[in-house]
Amino acid sequence: MSTLTATPETRGADPGRNVLEARNLVKSYGHVVALDGVDFELRAGEILAVVGDNGAGKSTLIKTLTGAVVPDSGEILLDGQPVHFKGPLDARHRGIEAVYQDLAVAPALDIPSNLFLGRELLSLGLLGSVFRRLDKRRMREEAERAMAELKFRLPSIASRVENLSGGQRQGVAVARAAVFARKLVIMDEPTAALGVRETGQVLELIRNIRDRGLPVVLISHNMPNVFELADRIFIMRLGRRAAVVSPKTHTMADVVAIMTGAVKVEAG
Amino acid sequence: MSSATPSAPDPDAGLLSRTKAIPAIGPVLVLLAFCLVFAITNPRFLAPHNLSIILQQTIVVGTLAIGQTLVILTAGIDLAVGAVCVLGTIVAGKLVNLGYDPMLSMLFAVILCTLSGLVAGALVSRLDLPPFIVTLGTLGILTAALRLISKGGAFPVQDDFLGLTGNTFRVGSFVLTYGVLAMLLLYAVVWYLLNETRWGRHVYAIGNNPEAARLVGIPVRLHLLQVYALAGLIYGITAWLALGRIPNADPNALQTANLDSITAVVIGGTSLFGGRGGLVGTLIGALIVGVLRNGLTLAGIDPLWQDLVTGILVIVAVAFDQLSRRRR
Ligand SMILES: Nc1ncnc2c1ncn2[C@@H]1O[C@H](COP(=O)(O)OP(=O)(O)OP(=O)(O)O)[C@@H](O)[C@H]1O
Ligand SMILES: [Mg+2]
Numbered sequence: 001m002s003t004l005t006a007t008p009e010t011r012g013a014d015p016g017r018n019v020l021e022a023r024n025l026v027k028s029y030g031h032v033v034a035l036d037g038v039d040f041e042l043r044a045g046e047i048l049a050v051v052g053d054n055g056a057g058k059s060t061l062i063k064t065l066t067g068a069v070v071p072d073s074g075e076i077l078l079d080g081q082p083v084h085f086k087g088p089l090d091a092r093h094r095g096i097e098a099v100y101q102d103l104a105v106a107p108a109l110d111i112p113s114n115l116f117l118g119r120e121l122l123s124l125g126l127l128g129s130v131f132r133r134l135d136k137r138r139m140r141e142e143a144e145r146a147m148a149e150l151k152f153r154l155p156s157i158a159s160r161v162e163n164l165s166g167g168q169r170q171g172v173a174v175a176r177a178a179v180f181a182r183k184l185v186i187m188d189e190p191t192a193a194l195g196v197r198e199t200g201q202v203l204e205l206i207r208n209i210r211d212r213g214l215p216v217v218l219i220s221h222n223m224p225n226v227f228e229l230a231d232r233i234f235i236m237r238l239g240r241r242a243a244v245v246s247p248k249t250h251t252m253a254d255v256v257a258i259m260t261g262a263v264k265v266e267a268g
Numbered sequence: 269m270s271s272a273t274p275s276a277p278d279p280d281a282g283l284l285s286r287t288k289a290i291p292a293i294g295p296v297l298v299l300l301a302f303c304l305v306f307a308i309t310n311p312r313f314l315a316p317h318n319l320s321i322i323l324q325q326t327i328v329v330g331t332l333a334i335g336q337t338l339v340i341l342t343a344g345i346d347l348a349v350g351a352v353c354v355l356g357t358i359v360a361g362k363l364v365n366l367g368y369d370p371m372l373s374m375l376f377a378v379i380l381c382t383l384s385g386l387v388a389g390a391l392v393s394r395l396d397l398p399p400f401i402v403t404l405g406t407l408g409i410l411t412a413a414l415r416l417i418s419k420g421g422a423f424p425v426q427d428d429f430l431g432l433t434g435n436t437f438r439v440g441s442f443v444l445t446y447g448v449l450a451m452l453l454l455y456a457v458v459w460y461l462l463n464e465t466r467w468g469r470h471v472y473a474i475g476n477n478p479e480a481a482r483l484v485g486i487p488v489r490l491h492l493l494q495v496y497a498l499a500g501l502i503y504g505i506t507a508w509l510a511l512g513r514i515p516n517a518d519p520n521a522l523q524t525a526n527l528d529s530i531t532a533v534v535i536g537g538t539s540l541f542g543g544r545g546g547l548v549g550t551l552i553g554a555l556i557v558g559v560l561r562n563g564l565t566l567a568g569i570d571p572l573w574q575d576l577v578t579g580i581l582v583i584v585a586v587a588f589d590q591l592s593r594r595r596r
Contacts, residue, residue: 105477106543107477107543108472108476108543108544109469109472109473109476113469117469117480117481118481118486119485120466120469122466132465133464134464134465
């Protein structure tokens with residue numbers, strides 16, 4: 001199962017097609033309505049930024065899309081087909097991968113081990129089927145190829161992740177998602193814990209992922225980053241979709257105004 | 269043997285981090301240093317007879333330390349190693365003395381030890397209880413229960429099968445027991461599990477970052493349960509090896525098993541914080557403990573002083589671990 005070199009299924013598909021769609025998502029926590037009837041669509045080949053104030057419901061929205069949270073009501077369509085994720089594994093099996101703010105890596109393990117964590121390759125033949133032996137060499141080679149393909153530079157593929165910089169570590173987590181995602185990658189503030197230069201590395205990586213044909217959903221509080229990267233900007237406010245705008249037609253000030261409710265927009 | 273977590277030596281790394289690339293080099297140096305000291309102070313220390321004895325004296329602690337390593341790699345700790353093993357010896361001994369089939373009796377005892385590990389694992393993984401408390405409780409319960417069962421006293425266990433692992437064979441001028449072989453075999457099997465299989469890789473991942481392990485879809489709770497059950501199984505097998513060493517079931521035996529097995533693990537380079545280290549180091553660590561106790565005994569030093577020295581050793585080893593962790 002050499003997933004690494006598999007072309008994303010979404011590549012070459014007609015641009016503008018909706019890869020992922022959600023309709024009227026509702027999710028409450030007790031009295032708090034985190035999602036209040038949200039529509040969402042992610043198009044093939046785009047980077048969609050999701051912005052909004054603290055508590056606007058961004059993470060909750062994204063969690064319903066990765067199966068981490070089951071919405072109270074509403075429907076989710078993947079490639080036009082209704083899906084019901086009961087957990088993150090369900091979403092992953094359907095080709096959706098997620099990256100989180102905290103570095104979701106095992107620091108004492110090396111880069112290939114982290115890249116293949118939970119999906120390790122076994123040796124061929126009896127060694128693999130009976131003795132369950134890991135194919136470390138193949139994992140290393142595939143990891144090297146994946147990193148080269150994503151143009152992500154690392155000191156040595158055999159480095160332990162703890163010996164990498166913060167940006168490189170998060171790069172490993174992002175690469176893991178990119179390598180195994182067949183439909184799309186979702187990232188919740190992947191650069192929140194990083195410095196300026198390190199953020200740059202990760203943004204570059206995200207762009208390379210999009211250029212390989214995988215659409216990306218990116219939550220970020222950093223407006224300059226959002227404007228640098230996003231094809232469209234999905235603005236949330238108080239658990240609702242306030243607007244979806246293009247960075248070409250709107251300024252940062254416009255977006256902030258919509259986010260904070262200073263400007264009202266009719267159904268974006 | 270290669271390291272579980274190979275790391276390329278950074279070109280600009282100092283000596284300390286470069287030696288870290290070969291995980292067991294530190295423990296080996298410590299072992300050699302102790303051997304050197306004892307060899308100089310007592311010519312009898314290096315005699316083949318004595319070296320054979322050291323190996324045999326290492327069997328019980330060395331085998332228990334395999335289970336201890338597994339638990340510590342998941343960032344846990346097992347304070348019931350000795351108690352579970354004694355459970356095995358008493359149950360097997362009692363049943364055989366009552367006239368039951370020795371092989372079935374031993375099997376039953378091993379299963380009981382595995383179940384005890386399973387219960388501890390369930391409490392740790394399902395109820396999120398701290399391993400420290402769960403195994404401390406197990407230690408208290410088992411110690412009391414075993415004294416009640418055996419009415420406080422030790423009793424001899426004279427049986428060919430239960431004593432089987434004490435049988436000897438010669439290699440040159442060395443006299444080894446089958447127990448030594450069994451210990452080494454267990455090390456090899458569990459080493460393979462830890463270093464060459466998915467299961468082992470996941471043990472490291474869980475010890476390193478359980479949340480990351482969960483996010484990539486590793487069934488963390490189930491895995492922890494398996495780790496504790498496997499540790500229990502190993503303690504049960506150790507009970508058999510222990511009966512081969514000393515044909516006696518004693519509820520008060522193995523009082524220093526916690527101290528010795530934890531010392532073996534941490535001095536072997538496995539981090540108490542989980543996710544780092546491995547079995548090669550533990551084997552060396554167990555030999556260090558064995559050599560230390562043997563050397564001090566040869567020098568005519570009271571066992572209480574041996575405990576004291578081992579206590580210092582474990583604290584020094586943990587201090588090293590903590591310092592290197594701070595540097596990361
Ligand atoms: N597990 C939960 N239990 C209770 N309330 C929750 C839970 N998760 C989120 N909420 C609430 O739902 C609302 C939306 O939270 P969410 O995390 O989606 O916001 P966010 O836009 O991601 O905010 P931030 O920018 O701070 O990450 C908030 O009021 C939050 O307190
Ligand atoms: Mg959030």
